[in-house]
Amino acid sequence: xxxxxxxxxxxxxxxxxxxxxxxxxxxxxxxxxxxxxxxxxxxxxxxxxxxxxxxxxxxxxxxxxxxxxxxxxxxxxxxxxxxxxxxxxxxxxxxxxxxxxxxxxxxxxxxxxxxxxxxxxxxxxxxxxxxxxxxxxxxxxxxxxxxxxxxxxxxxxxxxxxxxxxxxxxxxxxxxxxxxxxxxxxxxxxxxxxxxxxxxxxxxxxxxxxxxxxxxxxxxxxxxxxxxxxxxxx
Amino acid sequence: xxxxxxxxxxxxxxxxxxxxxxxxxxxxxxxxxxxxxxxxxxxxxxxxxxxxxxxxxxxxxxxxxxxxxxxxxxxxxxxxxxxxxxxxxxxxxxxxxxxxxxxxxxxxxxxxxxxxxxxxxxxxxxxxxxxxxxxxxxxxxxxxxxxxxxxxxxxxxxxxxxxxxxxxxxxxxxxxxxxxxxxxxxxxxxxxxxxxxxxxxxxxxxxxxxxxxxxxxxxxxxxxxxxxxxxxxxxxxxxxxxxxxxxxxxxxxxxxxxxxxxxxxxxxxxxxxxxxxxxxxxxxxx
Numbered sequence: 240x241x242x243x244x245x246x247x248x249x250x251x252x253x254x255x256x257x258x259x260x261x262x263x264x265x266x267x268x269x270x271x272x273x274x275x276x277x278x279x280x281x282x283x284x285x286x287x288x289x290x291x292x293x294x295x296x297x298x299x300x301x302x303x304x305x306x307x308x309x310x311x312x313x314x315x316x317x318x319x320x321x322x323x324x325x326x327x328x329x330x331x332x333x334x335x336x337x338x339x340x341x342x343x344x345x346x347x348x349x350x351x352x353x354x355x356x357x358x359x360x361x362x363x364x365x366x367x368x369x370x371x372x373x374x375x376x377x378x379x380x381x382x383x384x385x386x387x388x389x390x391x392x393x394x395x396x397x398x399x400x401x402x403x404x405x406x407x408x409x410x411x412x413x414x415x416x417x418x419x420x421x422x423x424x425x426x427x428x429x430x431x432x433x434x435x436x437x438x439x440x441x442x443x444x445x446x447x448x449x450x451x452x453x454x455x456x457x458x459x460x461x462x463x464x465x466x467x468x469x470x471x472x473x
Numbered sequence: 474x475x476x477x478x479x480x481x482x483x484x485x486x487x488x489x490x491x492x493x494x495x496x497x498x499x500x501x502x503x504x505x506x507x508x509x510x511x512x513x514x515x516x517x518x519x520x521x522x523x524x525x526x527x528x529x530x531x532x533x534x535x536x537x538x539x540x541x542x543x544x545x546x547x548x549x550x551x552x553x554x555x556x557x558x559x560x561x562x563x564x565x566x567x568x569x570x571x572x573x574x575x576x577x578x579x580x581x582x583x584x585x586x587x588x589x590x591x592x593x594x595x596x597x598x599x600x601x602x603x604x605x606x607x608x609x610x611x612x613x614x615x616x617x618x619x620x621x622x623x624x625x626x627x628x629x630x631x632x633x634x635x636x637x638x639x640x641x642x643x644x645x646x647x648x649x650x651x652x653x654x655x656x657x658x659x660x661x662x663x664x665x666x667x668x669x670x671x672x673x674x675x676x677x678x679x680x681x682x683x684x685x686x687x688x689x690x691x692x693x694x695x696x697x698x699x700x701x702x703x704x705x706x707x708x709x710x711x712x713x714x715x716x717x718x719x720x721x722x723x724x725x726x727x728x729x730x731x732x733x734x735x736x737x738x739x740x741x742x743x744x745x746x747x748x749x750x751x752x753x754x755x756x757x758x759x
Contacts, residue, residue: 249709252615255730263710321585321595347709348615351597352581356553357589365554365662368582382666387578392550393666406710444594444630446623448614456722456738462746465721465737466753469681472719 240282240398243332244272244306245342245354247288248297252348253450260296263406264343270409271373271402272341273304278375285309285335289316289327295423302420309335311426315435323441325357330431332362338398339381344369344405355403366401367394371408475508475570480560480583481531481539482551482575483516488527491575493534493640498601499573500535500644505603511567512536512649515559515656517548532649534641539649540567546659551579553586554661560587562657569631571608576637576713588633596623596634598713610634616684616708617734638716677702682714683750684722684731688743698747701754705747723747 246265249258261269269286276282286301288294288310298308311331316323332340340362345352352368359366371391372384380397385405428435459465479499482492496512503510512531514520520527520541528539542559560583564572572587574580576598588595599610608625610632625632680702687708695705706712714720722735723743732738739746 250615252618255615255618259709261709263707322589322592325589345597349621350612350614350713351585351595353585353588353595353597356582356586360586360589366582366586367552367663369578385578387550391668393668394550394552394663395666396663444623444628446594446596446610446621448619448621450619453617453733456732456735458727458732458738458740462739462749462753465739465750466757468737469719469754470757 240275240279240338241285241336242272242276242282243285243287243335243337243340244268244301245288245328245340245358246286246297246301247290247346248294250348253448258347261300262343262347264345264347264404265297267406267408267410268341268343268404269301269304270412270414271370271404273414274409274412275339275341275373275375283307287311287328287331287335289324289331298423300414302423303416304414305417305420308420308423309426310423311431313428313435313438315428315439317442318445319438319441320445321351321353321357322444323438325354325361326438327428327431327433328354328358329361330433331426332358334426334431338400340401342401342403344403352403355401359401362399362401364399364401365396366403367396368403369405370402371405373402373404373408475506476511476567477503477508478511478513478540478563478567478569478572479536480572480574480580481512481514481527482577482579483514483527486520486527488512488530488534489575489577490640491577491580491637493530494638495573495575495636496531496534496536497641497644498636498638499571502571502601502603502608506606506608508570510535510537511563511652512539513542513560513563514539515542515547515556517543517545519543528649528651532647533643533645535644536649538652540652540654542654542656544656544659546661547656550665551577551583552661552663553583554663555659557583557586558657558659561590562654564591566654571625572631572633574633574635576635580635584633584635591631591633593631593633594623594628596632598635598637599623616730618730679704679715679718682706682712682718682720683747684720684735685743685747686724686729686731688724690744690747694744694747694751697751698754701751701758703750703754
C-alpha cells in the first residue's frame with residue numbers, strides 16, 4: 240500500500256512570531272499515516288509538502304519516522320489559491336504513485352478545509368472528510384469514523400482514496416523514530432508536468448489579508464459572571 | 474441575470490435550519506445584485522406537496538425557483554460521493570455566479586469539491602458585506618488576528634461558499650417555481666456502516682468556545698467541558714464557532730492575543746478557570 244501524507248508548516252500572521260511546526264490536523268494526519276502503514280506490512284509512506292524551503296522543517300518529523308520526504312515548489316504558487324495547490328499536489332501524487340492520500344482536515348491559519356477535497360477532485364478519486372478514527376478493514380477497505388454534530392457516522396471505501404483527518408484522530412499514537420530519513424527530494428513543476436501559467440492565474444482568487452482593528456474581549460471578574468452572561472445569551 | 478444557487482440540504486425530510494439560513498442570505502445578496510435564487514433540492518423521493526412541504530418552505534425563505542433532482546441514492550448521508558454529482562448537474566444547467574452551502578458536516582464535504590470542479594473561488598463561513606451591488610466576503614484567518622477579504626466583482630469565476638447563521642423568518646409569500654432536472658445516477662464508492670454498540674452518548678452542541686492559547690488542561694477536564702457544551706481550543710487547532718456560540722478567552726496576561734479573538738475574557742491560569750467553569754456549567758445544567 241502506497242501512502243502519501245500531505246504536510247505543511249504553520250504560517251504566523253504578518254509581523255507575529257512563527258507558531259509551531261505542524262498544525263493539529265497535519266500532526267493528526269501524520270499519526271494516522273504511521274498507524275495505517277504499520278497495520279499493513281510492506282506499505283510505504285511518503286510525506287509531501289508544497290512550499291518554499293522553510294517547509295523542509297515540516298517534513299522533518301516524517302523523515303525521523305522513516306518516511307520518504309518530497310517538497311514541491313515554484314514561485315507561481317506564491318499567493319495562489321487552493322485550486323493551484325490542489326492541482327500541484329495531485330500531479331505530484333500521480334508521479335509518486337499512491338493508494339491512499341492523507342491530509343489535515345483544515346489548516347489552523349485559514350481553516351478552509353478545501354485542499355483535501357480539491358486534490359481528490361483533481362486526482363479523480365473519492366474522498367472522505369473529517370476522519371476522527373481510521374483503520375483498515377480485513378477486506379482491504381478503509382473504515383473511517385467522523386463526528387457529525389452531536390452524532391457519529393462510520394463510512395468505508397476502497398483505495399484509491401483521499402481522507403482528510405481531524406485533529407482528534409490517532410491521539411495517543413506512539414511515533415517511534417525509525418532512524419534518520421533521507422534528504423528531502425525537491426520537485427519542480429517541470430517534473431510533475433505542469434506549467435507556471437496553469438497555476439499563476441489563481442493568485443487573483445485568493446483575496447487579500449488585512450489586520451482590521453479588533454475590539455478586545457470584555458474582561459469579566461469571575462466565572463459566575465460568565466455563567467450569567469451565557470444564560471443571558473441563550 | 475446572474476444565478477445564485479443554494480444547496481438545500483435536508484434533515485428528516487425538511488430543509489435544514491442551516492440551509493434555510495443560507496437561502497435567506499442568498500436572497501439578501503440576490504436582491505442587491507439583481508440575481509435569481511435557485512434552491513437545489515436533491516432527494517431520494519419526490520417531496521410531498523402541501524402548505525408545509527420542502528418546496529413551499531424554500532419558496533417562503535427566498536427561493537425564486539427550486540431545482541428538483543431525485544434519485545434513489547440521494548438519501549443520507551450527505552457526501553460529495555452521493556450528492557455532489559446532482560449539485561454539479563444543476564450548476565451545468567444553471568451556471569451560478571454564487572453557490573452557497575450550509576456549513577454543516579455534509580455541506581462542508583460537498584462544497585469544496587464542487588468548487589474545484591467549477592474552478593471557483595472558495596470561502597468558508599465568511600461574513601458577507603453588501604454595499605450597493607458590491608459583495609465582499611471576509612473571513613477570519615490566523616485565529617482571528619487578520620481577515621482575508623475577497624470582492625466578488627473582482628473575479629470572473631463563480632464563488633462557492635459555506636454559510637453559517639441563524640435562519641431568518643420566512644420572507645416571501647409567493648410559490649417557488651419548480652424546475653425538474655434529471656439526476657445523474659448515484660453510484661457511490663463510499664458506504665455507510667452501522668455503528669457498533671448502538672447509539673452513541675449524545676454530545677451537546679457547542680455553546681461556548683474557550684480559547685486558552687498554548688496552555689494545557691487535563692484530558693478528563695476537557696471531556697467534562699465538552700459534555701457540558703464547551704469546546705476548549707489551544708493554539709494550532711483550527712476552530713470555528715457556531716453562530717450561536719459565545720467565544721471566551723482565558724489567559725493570565727491581559728495583553729495575550731487570545732483576548733483579541735473573543736467576546737468575553739477571564740484572567741487566570743486556564744486549568745484553574747476551566748475547573749471552576751465546569752462546575753458553574755454543571756450547576757446551570759442541573
